[in-house]
Structures are given as structure tokens and as C-alpha cells.
Amino acid sequence: MDRILHSVAQFGLNPPFTVEKVPSGLIHKTFLVHAREGEFVIQELHKVVRPETCEDAKAITDYVRSQGIPVPEFLVTHQGKPWHRAADGSLWRVMLRLPGTSHDTVSSPAEAYAAAQFLGKFHGVFAHFSYKFRGTIPHFHDTPHIFEQFKNALNANKTTLLFAPASSDVAYILAHAPKEFLPPDLPSQIIHGDPKISNFLFHDTRIMGLIDFDTCMNHTKLVDIGDALRSWCNRGGEDAQATFDRSLYEAALEGYTSAGVVGATERALVPQAFLLITIELAMRFLQDYFEDSYFRWDAARFANRREHNLARARNQIELHRQITEYIHTPI
Ligand code: GN1
Numbered sequence: 021m022d023r024i025l026h027s028v029a030q031f032g033l034n035p036p037f038t039v040e041k042v043p044s045g046l047i048h049k050t051f052l053v054h055a056r057e058g059e060f061v062i063q064e065l066h067k068v069v070r071p072e073t074c075e076d077a078k079a080i081t082d083y084v085r086s087q088g089i090p091v092p093e094f095l096v097t098h099q100g101k102p103w104h105r106a107a108d109g110s111l112w113r114v115m116l117r118l119p120g121t122s123h124d125t126v127s128s129p130a131e132a133y134a135a136a137q138f139l140g141k142f143h144g145v146f147a148h149f150s151y152k153f154r155g156t157i158p159h160f161h162d163t164p165h166i167f168e169q170f171k172n173a174l175n176a177n178k179t180t181l182l183f184a185p186a187s188s189d190v191a192y193i194l195a196h197a198p199k200e201f202l203p204p205d206l207p208s209q210i211i212h213g214d215p216k217i218s219n220f221l222f223h224d225t226r227i228m229g230l231i232d233f234d235t236c237m238n239h240t241k242l243v244d245i246g247d248a249l250r251s252w253c254n255r256g257g258e259d260a261q262a263t264f265d266r267s268l269y270e271a272a273l274e275g276y277t278s279a280g281v282v283g284a285t286e287r288a289l290v291p292q293a294f295l296l297i298t299i300e301l302a303m304r305f306l307q308d309y310f311e312d313s314y315f316r317w318d319a320a321r322f323a324n325r326r327e328h329n330l331a332r333a334r335n336q337i338e339l340h341r342q343i344t345e346y347i348h349t350p351i
């Protein structure tokens with residue numbers, strides 16, 4: 021608690037503070053701070069994020085906000101930085117809290133439509149804006165590279181006791197991942213990088229804002245569309261048995277199309293992007309099952325991080341199976 025309070029104070033806020041833990045997010049630790057000046061969100065950042073990542077996030081959100089799209093406003097420290105490095109080496113940042121609530125699953129086609137239309141508008145504001153990123157997470161959404169890293173993790177573990185329990189999951193990924201890779205020459209622009217549903221803030225079915233800007237990068241919009249679909253069209257969420265819901269998929273496609281930013285080539289690749297990002301995340305979770313180093317895990321429900329990541333990987337694999345069946349079944 022002292023570490024949180026000390027870091028909050030670096031951003032010019034004054035005590036008394038009350039602090040609440042926010043349980044969501046798979047990498048950072050997030051807290052809500054009630055201060056005299058208002059409500060703020062403070063995060064202790066995962067090691068994958070650097071000060072430059074926070075500076076990129078500030079530049080992108082300042083631009084997006086100037087275009088009328090509600091995204092968080094980052095506070096700066098007394099030194100003018102949108103991050104604070106504490107004496108113990110931890111990295112922190114603070115932003116204004118946006119109104120609205122976050123959900124881990126989509127509960128109606130109207131929500132899927134609204135989020136998709138919002139994502140399309142978000143993509144639209146980058147048509148004439150470019151930015152030189154300095155803190156992008158290396159190889160993020162570079163699926164061929166992630167696949168190589170995954171195979172390295174398998175090689176390092178094939179003689180350990182970890183291998184047998186995951187062998188059928190491993191076999192599924194090895195058989196399916198390479199055929200989902202997207203063509204390398206697609207048009208690229210700024211994307212969000214993590215448009216899962218819990219990064220949209222809702223009031224009923226209205227979107228109040230989009231959060232989480234550590235993963236912005238230049239890439240094809242299909243990566244965002246694929247990531248959005250794998251999160252939004254799964255009634256089970258990431259922590260339970262996957263259930264693909266076709267009505268959510270159709271509503272999302274309609275909502276995104278209504279923003280008018282998708283070309284014919286991209287439209288044709290949407291199902292492949294959906295499959296790609298689903299299997300990419302399965303691979304990332306399964307790699308962490310072996311390496312035990314990246315994602316946060318729920319100690320109330322799982323004995324350790326490996327178990328939680330194995331369950332998460334299986335849910336994404338099951339989702340991939342269901343999407344494949346849907347896409348290949350004539351109506
Ligand atoms: C992580 O931290 P969070 O929950 O916003 C991950 C995303 C995954 C997501 C799955 C930087 O996002 O890529 O899709 O978990 N972010 C990073 O829930 O690895």
C-alpha cells in the first residue's frame with residue numbers, strides 16, 4: 021500500500037487517498053484511487069512495458085482524444101513524464117478514470133455491434149495520422165515469430181514432466197497455427213493491439229470509452245478485428261469452456277462494416293484473422309504453461325500459474341475448433 025501511495029503522490033495528487041484493487045487485466049496490477057482531485061487509476065506495470073511504451077500510449081491517446089473519441093488521459097509526474105520509476109525498480113502510471121463499466125464477456129448482439137462500430141471509428145482516425153513508436157512490445161502480434169518461440173519452449177520441455185499433460189494441445193497448435201498466418205503485405209496502420217471486450221467501457225449498450233494503450237503498434241487492422249472477435253464472440257470468456265456465438269459474430273461484423281473502414285481484401289480475410297488471433301493466444305498461454313513467467317493467474321481458482329494457463333490455452337483451442345467448424349459449415 022505504501023508503494024501505491026508513494027507513486028500516486030509523484031503525479032501531483034494530494035492525500036487523503038483511498039485505494040481499491042481492480043481485479044481485471046492479465047499483466048499489470050491495477051488500483052482505483054479516490055483522491056481530493058477526483059478518481060484515478062494507478063497501475064504497477066508488467067516488465068514487458070517500458071517508459072517509452074507509456075510515452076507512446078500518451079501520444080496516441082492525446083491524438084485520439086483530440087478526434088472526439090473517449091480514451092484515458094494520462095497524468096504526468098513533477099518531471100513531466102507519464103510514468104514513474106520507483107526506488108525498487110517498479111514502473112507506475114496514473115490516468116483519469118473514465119466513466120462506464122467493464123465486462124469480461126459480451127451479453128448481447130447490441131453490445132457487439134456497438135463495440136465493433138467504435139473500433140471501426142477508432143481505426144478511422146488513423147487514416148491520416150502516423151507516429152513513430154519507441155516502446156512497442158517486441159514481436160507483439162508477430163505470429164510467425166510467436167510460433168517459433170512456442171516451438172523453442174516445446175524443445176526445452178519435451179523431456180520434462182510438463183509435456184505429457186499438454187501433448188494433445190501442443191499437437192493441435194502445431195497442426196493448425198501455420199495455416200492461419202496472414203499474407204505479409206497487407207496495408208498497415210496504427211491499431212490498438214488488445215481490443216478485448218474488457219477494454220471497452222459500457223453504459224448499457226453504449227460505449228463510454230476504450231482503455232489499455234500499451235499494445236498500440238503499426239499492423240494490419242485485421243489483427244484488431246481478429247482479437248476483438250475471439251474475445252467478443254465467445255460466451256464463455258477466457259476462463260471457462262468456450263462457446264462461439266454466431267449472433268455476436270454477425271452483429272460485430274455489421275457494426276464494424278458500418279464504420280466504413282474495411283476494404284474488400286481485408287473483409288475476405290476476417291475469418292482467417294479470427295482463427296489466427298485465437299490460436300496465437302492459445303499458443304501464448306501454452307508457452308506460459310511451460311515457462312511460468314508472463315501472465316497473472318487467479319490463486320483462488322487454480323493451484324498455480326501453469327494450471328491457469330493450461331486451462332486458458334484449452335479454452336482458446338476449443339474456440340478455434342468451434343470457429344473452424346462454423347466457417348466450414350455451409351449455411
Ligand atoms: C493481456 O493485460 P491485459 O489483460 O490487457 C495481453 C493480451 C491478451 C490478453 C488476454 C501485453 O492483456 O495480448 O490478449 O491478456 N497483453 C499483453 O486476456 O500481453
Ligand code: MG
Binds near residue numbers: 214232234235
Ligand atoms: Mg492489454
